[in-house]
Amino acid sequence: MIPVCRFENLPEGESVRIETTPPIAVFRTEDGELYAIDDTCTHQDASLSEGWLEGCLVECPLHAASFDLRTGQPTCLPARRPVRTHRVSVDDGMIYVHVAAEEGTAA
Numbered sequence: 178m179i180p181v182c183r184f185e186n187l188p189e190g191e192s193v194r195i196e197t198t199p200p201i202a203v204f205r206t207e208d209g210e211l212y213a214i215d216d217t218c219t220h221q222d223a224s225l226s227e228g229w230l231e232g233c234l235v236e237c238p239l240h241a242a243s244f245d246l247r248t249g250q251p252t253c254l255p256a257r258r259p260v261r262t263h264r265v266s267v268d269d270g271m272i273y274v275h276v277a278a279e280e281g282t283a284a
């Protein structure tokens with residue numbers, strides 16, 4: 178379980194990257210939901226935390242592949258492989274990521 182930041186420090190519509198290996202991107206959607214996925218796009222080496230968030234989708238900043246934050250699945254080309262998803266929890270105002278044990282599975 179990895180601490181991310183205080184809940185109030187991650188505004189709606191924003192994301193934060195945590196420097197795990199591999200890095201993880203944590204998103205707070207406009208609806209206030211929290212999601213965590215592997216930060217690196219499965220197409221090439223781009224940081225999804227720098228992408229554009231729309232609903233539960235994040236668009237890669239490099240070639241505009243889109244990933245569903247709930248499943249990690251790409252919703253359009255050029256990405257074909259999913260990113261890992263990770264469970265997120267909030268305890269006493271602190272956001273935590275529970276890193277998934279294996280590729281493609283949530284913790």
Ligand code: FES
Pocket residue numbers: 218219220221222223237238239240241242254255256
């Ligand atoms: S690097 Fe993400 S779509 Fe190409």
